[in-house]
Amino acid sequence: xxxxxxxxxxxxxxxxxxxxxxxxxxxxxxxxxxxxxxxxxxxxxxxxxxxxxxxxxxxxxxxxxxxxxxxxxxxxxxxxxxxxxxxxxxxxxxxxxxxxxxxxxxxxxxxxxxxxxxxxxxxxxxxxxxxxxxxxxxxxxxxxxxxxxxxxxxxxxxxxxxxxxxxxxxxxxxxxxxxxxxxxxxxxxxxxxxxxxxxxxxxxxxxxxxxxxxxxxxxxxxxxxxxxxxxxxxxxxxxxxxxxxxxxxxxxxxxxxxxxxxxxxxxxxxxxxxxxxxxxxxxxxxxxxxxxxxxxxxxxxxxxxxxxxxxxxxxxxxxxxxxxxxxxxxxxxxxxxxxxxxxxxxxxxxxxxxxxxxxxxxxxxxxxxxx
Ligand code: PLP
Numbered sequence: 001x002x003x004x005x006x007x008x009x010x011x012x013x014x015x016x017x018x019x020x021x022x023x024x025x026x027x028x029x030x031x032x033x034x035x036x037x038x039x040x041x042x043x044x045x046x047x048x049x050x051x052x053x054x055x056x057x058x059x060x061x062x063x064x065x066x067x068x069x070x071x072x073x074x075x076x077x078x079x080x081x082x083x084x085x086x087x088x089x090x091x092x093x094x095x096x097x098x099x100x101x102x103x104x105x106x107x108x109x110x111x112x113x114x115x116x117x118x119x120x121x122x123x124x125x126x127x128x129x130x131x132x133x134x135x136x137x138x139x140x141x142x143x144x145x146x147x148x149x150x151x152x153x154x155x156x157x158x159x160x161x162x163x164x165x166x167x168x169x170x171x172x173x174x175x176x177x178x179x180x181x182x183x184x185x186x187x188x189x190x191x192x193x194x195x196x197x198x199x200x201x202x203x204x205x206x207x208x209x210x211x212x213x214x215x216x217x218x219x220x221x222x223x224x225x226x227x228x229x230x231x232x233x234x235x236x237x238x239x240x241x242x243x244x245x246x247x248x249x250x251x252x253x254x255x256x257x258x259x260x261x262x263x264x265x266x267x268x269x270x271x272x273x274x275x276x277x278x279x280x281x282x283x284x285x286x287x288x289x290x291x292x293x294x295x296x297x298x299x300x301x302x303x304x305x306x307x308x309x310x311x312x313x314x315x316x317x318x319x320x321x322x323x324x325x326x327x328x329x330x331x332x333x334x335x336x337x338x339x340x341x342x343x344x345x346x347x348x349x350x351x352x353x354x355x356x357x358x359x360x361x362x363x364x365x366x367x368x369x370x371x
Contacts, residue, residue, distance in 0.1 A: 059211055082221055086109045090142070111136065146337075189213055
């Protein structure tokens, strides 16, 4: 007979999911109520308010999509890109490539701005692309490239897009709650994130936010949104302000309790304090890794505090080391992705996993295993 599943207790220091805060796990186990229950609807309003805080926006269209970060990505593209639309897509890692696929699946034309993996998106190249493509409708880029650990200058990129009357789609899956991000001040038009990184929640929900300009662009479409589930016009009947909360789909009730709790934690800590905590523990981890002779993939100044990519030292068996960390220390660190598979490790310091204890634990486990 198959028994109940009892997962091992791990310390998750990879690219996500990251450790879930115990109070978030506790919130998830509270009794399920109906997704149209008045008590639930009040909680939805609070989630929306706290997401607006996390994104630093007043955008009315701010809501959690009931599916993982990839669905948040698709929500932005399927609503804003119509057949024939030109989209400038920046690629400096795995996730920019997925943006290109999204554009093409929507019938759009992707104009690629390529940068080396492990570097930030070049603001100069984006400026040139905007000048050469005055008919571009959207500029799309990844704020925090989880595949490499590089952070791009979202503020400068969005300012350029505005100058060229271009909408922006920004991937903030790994940056939300971990790095400075100001949706309204920076003029971001459509943004999506994930719950499993710096929000300390389980995977499976994708917060998104659309500016007024983006909402107008969706309204001005000549064709209907090709996805029923992700059409913001329809889902806002459930998540919109003053909406009668009509049934759209059955919300993942307990996963939303988790998101609510994760956002309460963020609010209690303070957004800027959370950004500072990620930076502080990253600096400690960096010092320890460098003392062991490990070299960072990303240059200082373009490094994401919550995702530290270091080259695997010559002669070290990547898979064997990660297996030892898992078996002997119950510690997960991430393998390299795409072009960096087998070449780097990705050490995450995200959300509730971004602690002094975890920095010390990871350094101790790596040192014992490596040296
Ligand atoms: N974008 C980035 C930058 C990511 O890191 C990820 C996941 O790691 C995604 C998109 C996709 O999110 P999900 O795996 O939750 O669908």
